Amino acid sequence: MSEPASETIRLTIDGVEVAVPKGTTVLKAAETAGIVVPHYCYHPGIPTRPAQCRMCLVEIEGQPKLQPSCVMTAGDGMNVVTQSEAAREARRSVIEFLLLNHPVDCPICDAAGQCMLQDYAYETGQLESRFQEAKLVLGRDRIADDILYFADRCILCTRCVRFMRDVAGDEALIVAQRGHKAYIDTFPGKDLDNEFRGNIVDVCPVGALVHEDFLFKARAWDMDSAPGVCPGCSNGCNIEIGAKENQVVRIKPRYNAEVNSYWMCDYGRKHLVMANRGARIDLPLIRRNGELEAVHWGEALTWLSERMPEGDGVAVVSPFESTESIAAFRALLARIGISGGGYRLARGDEAQLAGFPKLKLRAERAPNATAAELFGFREVESLPSIAAGATVIVAGDRLDDLPADFAGDAGFFAYLGSHLSEAARNADVILPITTFLEMEGTFINHEGRLQRFRQALVPPGVARPAWMVIRRLLSLLGDGADVLEAEAAFERAATETPGLAGIAWSAIGPKGVLVRTDGAAAPSAR
Amino acid sequence: MGFPHDHDLEIGTILSRHFGDPKARELDTWLTYGGYEGLKQAVEMDPGEITTIVKDSGLRGRGGAGFPTGLKWSFMPQEKSGPHYLCCNADESEPGAFKDREILRWVPHLLIEGCLIAARAIRAEHAYIYVRGEYFPFTSILNDAVVEAYEAGYIGRDILGSGWDCDLTVHIGAGAYIAGEETGLMSSLTGGRAEPKIKPPFPAQSGVFGKPTTVNNVETLAAVPMILINGADWYRQWGTEKSPGTKLWCCSGHLVRPGNYELELGVPLKDVIYDVCGGAPDGKKIKAVIPGGSSTAMLTADELDVPSTYEGLQEAGSSLGTASPIVLNEDTNIVRAMRRIADFYAHESCGQCVQCREGTSWVAKILKRIEDGDGRLSDLDTLYDLCEQLTGRTICVLADSVVFPLRSSLDKFRDEYEALIGGRA
Numbered sequence: 001m002s003e004p005a006s007e008t009i010r011l012t013i014d015g016v017e018v019a020v021p022k023g024t025t026v027l028k029a030a031e032t033a034g035i036v037v038p039h040y041c042y043h044p045g046i047p048t049r050p051a052q053c054r055m056c057l058v059e060i061e062g063q064p065k066l067q068p069s070c071v072m073t074a075g076d077g078m079n080v081v082t083q084s085e086a087a088r089e090a091r092r093s094v095i096e097f098l099l100l101n102h103p104v105d106c107p108i109c110d111a112a113g114q115c116m117l118q119d120y121a122y123e124t125g126q127l128e129s130r131f132q133e134a135k136l137v138l139g140r141d142r143i144a145d146d147i148l149y150f151a152d153r154c155i156l157c158t159r160c161v162r163f164m165r166d167v168a169g170d171e172a173l174i175v176a177q178r179g180h181k182a183y184i185d186t187f188p189g190k191d192l193d194n195e196f197r198g199n200i201v202d203v204c205p206v207g208a209l210v211h212e213d214f215l216f217k218a219r220a221w222d223m224d225s226a227p228g229v230c231p232g233c234s235n236g237c238n239i240e241i242g243a244k245e246n247q248v249v250r251i252k253p254r255y256n257a258e259v260n261s262y263w264m265c266d267y268g269r270k271h272l273v274m275a276n277r278g279a280r281i282d283l284p285l286i287r288r289n290g291e292l293e294a295v296h297w298g299e300a301l302t303w304l305s306e307r308m309p310e311g312d313g314v315a316v317v318s319p320f321e322s323t324e325s326i327a328a329f330r331a332l333l334a335r336i337g338i339s340g341g342g343y344r345l346a347r348g349d350e351a352q353l354a355g356f357p358k359l360k361l362r363a364e365r366a367p368n369a370t371a372a373e374l375f376g377f378r379e380v381e382s383l384p385s386i387a388a389g390a391t392v393i394v395a396g397d398r399l400d401d402l403p404a405d406f407a408g409d410a411g412f413f414a415y416l417g418s419h420l421s422e423a424a425r426n427a428d429v430i431l432p433i434t435t436f437l438e439m440e441g442t443f444i445n446h447e448g449r450l451q452r453f454r455q456a457l458v459p460p461g462v463a464r465p466a467w468m469v470i471r472r473l474l475s476l477l478g479d480g481a482d483v484l485e486a487e488a489a490f491e492r493a494a495t496e497t498p499g500l501a502g503i504a505w506s507a508i509g510p511k512g513v514l515v516r517t518d519g520a521a522a523p524s525a526r
Numbered sequence: 527m528g529f530p531h532d533h534d535l536e537i538g539t540i541l542s543r544h545f546g547d548p549k550a551r552e553l554d555t556w557l558t559y560g561g562y563e564g565l566k567q568a569v570e571m572d573p574g575e576i577t578t579i580v581k582d583s584g585l586r587g588r589g590g591a592g593f594p595t596g597l598k599w600s601f602m603p604q605e606k607s608g609p610h611y612l613c614c615n616a617d618e619s620e621p622g623a624f625k626d627r628e629i630l631r632w633v634p635h636l637l638i639e640g641c642l643i644a645a646r647a648i649r650a651e652h653a654y655i656y657v658r659g660e661y662f663p664f665t666s667i668l669n670d671a672v673v674e675a676y677e678a679g680y681i682g683r684d685i686l687g688s689g690w691d692c693d694l695t696v697h698i699g700a701g702a703y704i705a706g707e708e709t710g711l712m713s714s715l716t717g718g719r720a721e722p723k724i725k726p727p728f729p730a731q732s733g734v735f736g737k738p739t740t741v742n743n744v745e746t747l748a749a750v751p752m753i754l755i756n757g758a759d760w761y762r763q764w765g766t767e768k769s770p771g772t773k774l775w776c777c778s779g780h781l782v783r784p785g786n787y788e789l790e791l792g793v794p795l796k797d798v799i800y801d802v803c804g805g806a807p808d809g810k811k812i813k814a815v816i817p818g819g820s821s822t823a824m825l826t827a828d829e830l831d832v833p834s835t836y837e838g839l840q841e842a843g844s845s846l847g848t849a850s851p852i853v854l855n856e857d858t859n860i861v862r863a864m865r866r867i868a869d870f871y872a873h874e875s876c877g878q879c880v881q882c883r884e885g886t887s888w889v890a891k892i893l894k895r896i897e898d899g900d901g902r903l904s905d906l907d908t909l910y911d912l913c914e915q916l917t918g919r920t921i922c923v924l925a926d927s928v929v930f931p932l933r934s935s936l937d938k939f940r941d942e943y944e945a946l947i948g949g950r951a
Contacts, residue, residue, distance in 0.1 A: 051724040052878035054919055067917045071724055093915040097884035130908050133891040156877060175719065175877065178702070180887040182877035 007487040018074075026069035026080055027056055034168045037082050038091055038120050040205050041157040042070035045255075045262035048162050049353070053155070055094050055120070059084040066090050074498035080246070092124040099129060101136040101180070103152045111207030113220030117155060125178050138183055143173075144192035146212045146266075147201060151183040154208035160184060160200035167263070169354030172193045195351035195361060198266045202252050211250075212272050218244040226456035227254055229443050231320055231367040231436055232268035233348075235360055236445030237514070239264060239272070241437065241456040247276050248456070249439065258511045259449065263353055267360040281432040282461020292430065297462060301469070304429050308336055309391045309412045314384060315341035317377050318364035318396025322441030323450070323500075324486060325433075325466035326368065327493030329395045330375040335479050336391075342380035343372045344397060362446055367436075370444040370517060374499045386410050395466055396433070399423035416466050432463035439465040440486035442508065444515060450503065451512035463490070540764075540772050540789040541748055545632045551667055553674040556635045562680055564751030568643040569688035574604075576647040580750060581906040582758035584770035588625075589615055589706075589743030590819065590847045592769075592836040595750075600740050601730035602648040610650040611734040613715065614641050617699050617706035620819035621870055622850035625774035626744035628786050630657065630664040633748070634671035638694065640747030642681065643754060645692050654692045656711050659701040669696055677700045703874035707922045708741040710876065721876045722922035735792040747776055765791035769846075779815075779853035780806040792838070796830035799853060810855040814939070818847020821927030822868045823934035824860075845930070852863035860939040861946055864932060865893035871928040882925035885916045889928060901947040909936060 007022040007164075015034040033307070040053035049071050057066035061079035066087060069080070081087065081404045083493035098117060106112040138151035161173045161184060172192045173305050176185040186192050201209045223242040230237040237260035242250035251272045253264035263464040282299030285292040295303070315338045317329050333341055346365040353359040369379070384393055389411040399406060399421045406423035407413045418435050436443075438459040444450050471492070482487045487505040494500040507513060543561060544550035553561070568576055581596025602610060613638065618626040629637055641653040657665045672694055675681045681694045697715055704710045705720035712734050714720035733739020749771065753761045762770045769791040774796060778784045782804030789798065795817060799805060806812050812827045817834075823844040825832075832842040839846045854863055868890040877883040889912055892905050913933045918927040936943065 050721075050878065050921075051722075052880075052921060054879050054881060057919065068724065090915075090919055093919075094880050097880045097888075097915075100888060128532050131888065132905075133895065155880070156883065158878075177873035177877075178704075178719075178871060179877045180883050182883065446649075 009074060009076040010072050011080060013080045014082055020074055022076075024074050025073045026058060026067070026074050026078075029074040030058075030080070030082060035082055037069045038116075038123070039070055039360050040116060040155060041159065043159050043163075043203055043262075045356075046159060046166055046203070049167050050158065050162075053094070055091060055159050057087060057090045058082045059087050061259045072423070088124075091120065092126060095121050095124045096126060096129065098155050100131045101152065102155075103135065103137075104421065105153070108216070109150075109207035109473070110210045110214060110216065111153075111204070111220070115207060116205035124400050136379065137182060138181075141183075141185070143184070143186060143209070144197050144396040147186060147197065148212060148215065148238075149208045150210065152206050153206050154184060155206055156182055156184070156203060158184075159203040159205065159507070160209060163200055163203050164192075164194065164197070167353065167355035168194050168196045168199075172197070173200070194434050195265050195267065196263060196353050198269050199253065202262070211269075213269070214250045217249045218242065223249065224456070226454045228437070228456060229367060229445075229451050229453040230264060230272065231443070232265070232271040232365065233362040234364040234367060234446035235259065235362050236367060236443055236449060236451055237264040237268060237359065238451070238510075239268070241272070243456050245276065246380065247456050248272055256451075256511055258358070259445065259451075260359045261356045263356060263359055265351060265353075265359070267348075267351075267361050270381040275435065275437055280418055280460040280463070281420050281430060281483060282463060284431060284462070285427075287428045292425070297464070298392075300429060300431065301473050301476055302416065304431075305473060307412065307428075308414075308473075308477065311391065312340075313338045313391025313412075314386060315377075316383060316392075316394045316397045317341060317343050317372055318398075319343050319345055319364075319369040319372050321368060321372075321396040321466055322436060322439065323368060323371040323374075323444055324441050324489035324493050325376050325395065325497050326371045326377070326411060328467040328474070328483075328489065329472035330377075331479070331496060332474055333393070335474060335477055336393075336486060338391070338393070341377045342383075343369065343377045344381075344383070345369055345379050364446065367443040367445070370446065371442075374444065374497050374515070374517060394424070394427075395470075402473070416469060418463065431469050432461060433466040433469060434459040434463045438463065441467075442490060444517075445512075448517040449512040450500070450508060450515045452508050467493075539744070540752060540788065541636075541774060542628070542632075542786065544636075545628055545786070547632065550633055551635075551671060553635060553671070553678055556633075557933075560755075562639050562751075563636050564754040565639050565642050565680060566570050566686060567754055568646050569690055571646075573647050573649050576643060576754065578752060579758050580647070583753045583761040584758070584765075584768070585746065585749055585753060585761065586769065586836060586847070587743055588745035588749070590620065590821075590845075592846065593747055595742065598730075598742070599647050599740060600741055601646070601728070604731070606649055609652065609735070609737045610648055611737055611739040612641060612645040612648060612650040612653040613708070613711060613729075613734060613739055614653065614655040614744060614747055615706060615708065615711055615741050616655050616661070616744045617711060618658055618661070618744070618848075619703040619706045619874075620821060620848050620850065621867070622776060622778055622816065622819040622852045623848040624776045624778075625786060625848065627661060627664055629744050629748050630661060630668050634668045635675065636748050636751060637668070637744055638671060638675050638681065640750040641694060642685070642692055642739070643750050644742060644747055645694075646690065648738075650740070651692055653692060654715055654734065655694065655696045656705070656715055657696060657698050659699045662698070665696060665698055672696055685838050701878070702876070703870075704876045704922070704924060707924070710922070711741060712739060719876070721878050722924075724921050725808065766833070766835050766837075768837050772850050773834075773846075775802075776848065776850040777803045777853070778850070780810065780812070780858070781853050782807050782854035783834070783864060789834070792833045792835050794830075795825075795832050795834045795839070795851070797832060798834060799851065803853070806853065806855040809837045810857065812853055813856045813858055814854045814860065814935075816852040816854075816931060817849075818845045819850040820852065820870065821845075821923075821930055822847045823930040824938060825934075826938050843934070859897070860935055860942045861893060861897050865890060865897050868893050868928055869933050871924060873926055879920035879925065881916055882920050885912055886928050888912065889932060890914075896943060898944060899948070901943070902950045903944070904948055904951065905947070906936065906940070906943055 038058040051068035145147040238254040238256040283294040351361040402423035404422040549555040709723040710720040914925040
């Protein structure tokens with residue numbers, strides 16, 4: 001399976017001449033010419049290629065039989081035709097065979113609209129089945145405590161079996177029975193409880209494997225989709241966030257060869273679906289006569305700029321905040337004279353994906369502790385007790401594990417956050433900020449990879465990204481101009497730490513970019 | 527029907543001369559019959575010399591495909607970079623075939639000797655005999671012989687004082703037709719599902735445990751000792767240029783004398799059916815013969831005057847296969863017989879390739895409906911189309927196996943299908 005890059009061969013695919021490294025498969029070579037050969041069992045992230053779906057058969061001049069392009073090595077001078085009558089007829093018949101016993105329950109299938117069986121069935125365009133017999137009914141099964149298996153929709157491509165065996169290294173799934181009675185099941189005596197099991201839903205080319213969190217939630221075409229970065233841990237897996245009616249309904253991994261390949265862990269998926277929870281702070285609140293009062297931004301920020309104490313104090317940032325927000329927060333602290341600052345970081349068990357070791361559910365359960373370190377924040381196990389009269393300023397940390405009298409006799413307590421915990425209610429000013437789902441920005445993962453994420457949801461009320469709030473406040477304090485765009489927020493941040501120096505927003509590509517973290521202590525593994 | 531019957535075409539049985547003699551299973555008696563003489567020669571010989579003799583003999587694989595055995599051996603790497611393996615395919619599952627069973631049952635030491643000589647020829651240090659699970663009683667006979675041969679020093683360390691080591695393991699399958707396909711067999715042998723694998727890599731490159739492997743049929747390996755002892759020319763006194771030697775036949779169906787026969791290759795098929803087996807009982811006429819096991823094309827009674835060689839039956843539009851003719855008399859319902867065959871292949875499809883998984887059972891369901899009197903003429907068009915879709919599109923040839931009898935039955939007995947359909951469009 002190694003592809004020595006030394007030698008280049010040339011072949012023709014559908015009349016297009018292609019040059020590829022020796023050892024490349026015909027299917028991959030076709031890709032370089034922009035030709036997609038339909039396939040089911042082949043998946044670029046799963047090393048085994050059984051060539052069993054027979055969908056990628058192509059005609060190769062001089063070969064009597066159609067050949068599976070997923071395993072066929074491209075040869076020099078080869079003439080491949082993917083659209084010949086024989087190849088098209090072979091694909092048509094595969095689709096007809098797959099649909100013989102298929103329930104065609106697309107109207108209630110979660111995969112409808114994003115289904116490779118649907119796509120190719122439309123492409124081959126056979127309107128009626130010649131099948132006169134009764135359909136075989138296999139039914140539905142719970143294959144894991146959060147994944148359902150609809151056997152009748154299954155096309156037995158075995159991607160799920162092979163993901164578990166060849167990528168997750170856990171032979172939890174098997175093909176049971178044989179022939180037309182075959183179906184996918186858990187290995188006798190084993191449970192499908194692997195930390196990476198959710199990926200079998202993503203690799204399923206049809207609607208046979210369905211995550212219960214998503215069951216009947218949304219039609220594919222009714223969802224908004226945004227590229228994100230998973231905040232579950234410091235690995236920084238690339239994800240696609242599916243949202244409907246401003247709720248996160250589905251998380252899928254997004255390919256990044258440097259971080260997570262095609263995969264993500266289940267902790268990340270579940271963590272993100274929980275993002276829908278809780279009542280949000282949707283308006284600025286200021287304390288007047290001992291009571292919190294909702295005001296508009298202008299009033300709140302003016303009020304705050306007039307009362308912002310100078311001098312040292314306690315500052316807390318959340319490692320869930322974006323790099324831009326953390327940078328802005330550091331700038332604010334510098335302006336008012338707070339030198340230190342800490343962040344709290346939850347830890348948990350690790351889990352590594354055997355077939356792609358860079359993907360690891362990491363102990364540090366936050367996405368951006370590296371940025372916090374880069375901007376001079378240090379991890380603290382717990383918040384210091386707040387002395388009477390002290391200044392306290394918190395950005396992002398929910399404080400929801402703290403007693404209701406937290407910072408009760410602080411001199412001044414400003415809170416920028418998304419959720420209003422009991423402890424946060426003691427603040428003198430509460431500013432509503434967006435979560436990472438509602439904004440554009442960057443995270444820096446455990447190895448110092450800076451990655452962009454896009455806005456997936458509309459923020460509640462008038463909540464704004466923390467960097468926007470803070471930069472506005474700073475401008476009111478006479479320190480720099482307003483920042484209204486994520487790009488500008490990043491470029492401002494890049495001038496404020498050597499780690500980001502010279503990195504242009506536009507240079508942060510789909511793989512992200514490594515930043516210099518030598519100025520910062522990496523979050524210690526405990 | 528076990529061992530061969532007497533018949534007019536007796537040629538002095540070679541492979542089968544000790545069939546029916548229980549004493550032949552015992553090593554002491556077997557040695558008095560000339561047992562292990564071939565192995566004694568082989569351990570003194572260079573592996574290449576053994577292969578050359580087998581190549582010259584023209585011996586062809588008896589598992590059905592008829593691939594030249596010596597040529598197959600020569601595909602194995604000449605220089606060893608790791609272990610080599612020999613697999614003896616004793617997963618005899620083709621409906622109609624029951625020849626390997628007789629070898630296991632009566633002359634297990636002959637098979638063991640053949641395995642060891644082949645192992646030496648391909649530089650293997652371990653031979654596996656993969657036996658069909660249903661052959662349990664015959665496996666225990668084989669096991670007893672293996673124990674005897676180990677104790678007598680014919681298998682194991684320093685075989686016959688030659689310094690050459692080779693082990694032999696008997697493995698019992700769990701009962702799947704497709705475990706008889708060589709890549710399926712190797713997958714099953716190493717603990718996987720009996721699922722054929724895409725080639726390349728071929729077994730001689732990457733087989734059992736990913737090492738160079740040769741898979742040979744029982745009857746093929748059983749023929750090797752006598753070829754080594756008597757020479758290639760001796761073996762070529764029987765048969766034809768392209769199909770030399772003798773062949774075990776398994777004749778079943780509507781016959782006066784069904785059973786096993788060892789015959790020279792090239793005997794006209796009609797002589798096998800009528801002279802050797804006595805034709806159909808009760809004076810009935812023969813309607814069709816499926817000559818090589820159920821996966822070969824049907825021949826009508828008028829098409830039987832063909833030489834029973836690999837090339838002769840191929841010219842006749844069928845295949846010698848395992849030389850296991852199934853004879854159907856004039857009372858046979860061809861549609862029903864064909865449905866029964868299709869049921870078998872639908873049941874035995876491993877389910878990997880879409881065409882085979884879905885197509886074989888579809889064929890069986892259509893045939894069942896026609897048999898039940900609910901067919902339509904358009905079903906015949908569909909069946910013909912399925913013959914196209916099931917040919918040459920899959921990893922192995924199980925799907926093709928149902929097409930050979932199906933297409934021939936449609937071509938040659940269309941009137942029977944139409945009679946059951948009764949004109950419904």
